[in-house]
Amino acid sequence: MTHAELVFVPIPAIGHLISMVEMAKLLVDRDPRLSVTVLIMKLPFDADVDSYTNSLATSVAATRIRFVHLPCENIGTEILGSFLTDFIESNKPHVKRAVAELVDSASSTQQLAGFVLDMVCTTMIDLADELGVPSYVFFTSSAAFLGMMLHLQLLQDEHHVNITEFKDSASELDFPSFTNLLPAKVLPSVVLTKESVRPFLEHAKRMRATKGIIVNTFDELEPHAVRSLAGLGAPAVYPVGPILSLNGETKEKDIDGHRGDDIMEWLDKQPPSSVVFLCFGSRGWFGEDQVKQMACALERSGHRFLWSLRRPPLSKGQVEIPSDYADPAEVLPEGFLHRTASVGKVIGWAPQAAVLAHRAIGGFVSHCGWNSTLESLWFGVRVATWPLRAEQQFNAFELVVELGLATEIKMDYRRDFRMESGILTADEIEGGIRKLMEEAGSESWKKVKEVSEKSRKALTEGGSSYLSLGRLIDDILNNMPLI
Ligand SMILES: *[C@@H]1O[C@H](CO)[C@@H](O)[C@H](O)[C@H]1NC(C)=O
Numbered sequence: 194m195t196h197a198e199l200v201f202v203p204i205p206a207i208g209h210l211i212s213m214v215e216m217a218k219l220l221v222d223r224d225p226r227l228s229v230t231v232l233i234m235k236l237p238f239d240a241d242v243d244s245y246t247n248s249l250a251t252s253v254a255a256t257r258i259r260f261v262h263l264p265c266e267n268i269g270t271e272i273l274g275s276f277l278t279d280f281i282e283s284n285k286p287h288v289k290r291a292v293a294e295l296v297d298s299a300s301s302t303q304q305l306a307g308f309v310l311d312m313v314c315t316t317m318i319d320l321a322d323e324l325g326v327p328s329y330v331f332f333t334s335s336a337a338f339l340g341m342m343l344h345l346q347l348l349q350d351e352h353h354v355n356i357t358e359f360k361d362s363a364s365e366l367d368f369p370s371f372t373n374l375l376p377a378k379v380l381p382s383v384v385l386t387k388e389s390v391r392p393f394l395e396h397a398k399r400m401r402a403t404k405g406i407i408v409n410t411f412d413e414l415e416p417h418a419v420r421s422l423a424g425l426g427a428p429a430v431y432p433v434g435p436i437l438s439l440n441g442e443t444k445e446k447d448i449d450g451h452r453g454d455d456i457m458e459w460l461d462k463q464p465p466s467s468v469v470f471l472c473f474g475s476r477g478w479f480g481e482d483q484v485k486q487m488a489c490a491l492e493r494s495g496h497r498f499l500w501s502l503r504r505p506p507l508s509k510g511q512v513e514i515p516s517d518y519a520d521p522a523e524v525l526p527e528g529f530l531h532r533t534a535s536v537g538k539v540i541g542w543a544p545q546a547a548v549l550a551h552r553a554i555g556g557f558v559s560h561c562g563w564n565s566t567l568e569s570l571w572f573g574v575r576v577a578t579w580p581l582r583a584e585q586q587f588n589a590f591e592l593v594v595e596l597g598l599a600t601e602i603k604m605d606y607r608r609d610f611r612m613e614s615g616i617l618t619a620d621e622i623e624g625g626i627r628k629l630m631e632e633a634g635s636e637s638w639k640k641v642k643e644v645s646e647k648s649r650k651a652l653t654e655g656g657s658s659y660l661s662l663g664r665l666i667d668d669i670l671n672n673m674p675l676i
């Protein structure tokens with residue numbers, strides 16, 4: 194029996210990394226002929242990633258998944274948008290060396306079957322080409338977002354549209370992967386910024402030349418978007434999601450030395466579907482003025498709440514890593530904690546999946562990171578959107594308008610790439626929270642429950658993502674170079 198070895202190259206951002214490791218587990222669990230080597234690039238900062246990768250060696254006991262840590266590249270550039278590109282470029286020689294060692298040490302029945310690259314590591318396709326093996330891309334966002342990238346790249350390169358001119362534009366765009374018109378104001382900052390738009394869309398161009406794109410979504414969630422991809426020039430597309438790391442939660446909890454037991458105990462005491470949960474992802478934080486408006490909105494809404502309130506990063510750098518307040522009272526309105534003590538709980542870091550799984554949760558105010566979106570759908574919790582960065586505005590639009598699965602606090606709030614929305618007022622926030630919490634039983638609420646069931650079905654034997662994973666494995670084995 195020939196063993197097919199895949200080389201995985203994730204970027205060291207916790208969401209991407211965890212998803213790719215979960216993907217590797219799915220592959221090796223499904224087919225005994227496959228094994229995976231995950232190459233881990235090292236950032237000069239980010240303790241979360243470090244503790245996660247350090248825990249992998251012991252937690253991922255699968256003998257057919259190996260982790261290779263690449264040497265640290267200390268690149269100090271702070272140039273907008275180019276940090277990641279430079280970082281990945283600087284890791285190319287390390288990847289090349291690691292793969293060469295892998296090939297040298299392989300037994301006669303082991304064969305390199307190809308690279309599975311993070312969606313922003315497409316420059317590594319060169320290395321696969323040099324070795325004469327196929328490349329696949331692992332896409333950690335939605336099928337609609339993949340469609341957007343492919344479409345914008347065509348507009349730019351074939352129709353000579355200057356994409357950055359959509360910045361501050363009120364126009365609505367006709368995108369093949371949506372049935373609705375897309376407001377330009379929900380395009381991600383990365384394509385509205387002239388330094389970053391070309392390198393970013395270059396990924397779309399290069400993805401076209403791979404053997405396939407593995408997408409963390411499922412057909413029943415985005416049927417229109419998935420079908421639109423072939424017409425946009427995508428290679429084979431494999432929707433294999435939702436890939437979540439639900440067991441990983443408990444591991445992660447240990448990072449900060451607390452496991453969130455007090456949070457779960459508090460939730461146990463709340464009535465079913467009564468609590469609104471506010472959480473903005475691993476990079477989510479707000480300044481003090483905004484925090485005060487949020488507090489005011491929560492208090493006035495009268496709803497029970499669990500609020501993950503993070504402290505702004507202490508230093509402004511390329512990667513913003515918030516921390517927890519020793520005492521959140523220092524940024525909250527006078528007396529807030531006291532007045533809301535019987536209905537609310539303010540916490541720092543949150544065990545998000547465990548909270549979403551709890552029956553007390555009735556709604557989720559979310560930044561709409563794709564990973565969190567998939568988690569909330571999995572648990573059937575309806576979202577009110579409050580995007581911050583990356584492609585979150587786009588996700589919010591897809592959820593609210595295209596799919597009817599969420600309500601909005603705001604769809605076009607943003608705070609990245611030097612673009613800052615103003616502060617959302619307590620009135621706006623309160624309105625959004627009321628709408629979220631007081632529409633139990635509505636059409637969209639029912640739809641969320643249905644999608645939740647479909648997401649689980651997709652992964653079980655015979656489900657759409659299960660079948661798609663099978664097709665991927667067949668193709669990986671068929672595409673292997675003959676030796
Ligand atoms: C998704 O994000 C949540 C919250 O940041 C994190 O706890 C979880 O591990 C992530 N899961 C994946 C698969 O990336």
Ligand SMILES: *[C@@H]1O[C@H](CO)[C@@H](O)[C@H](O)[C@H]1NC(C)=O
Nearest residue numbers: 354355356357358359360387
């Ligand atoms: C695209 O438009 C922006 C904003 O109008 C402008 O600053 C930039 O120079 C243009 N880029 C090109 C390549 O024409």
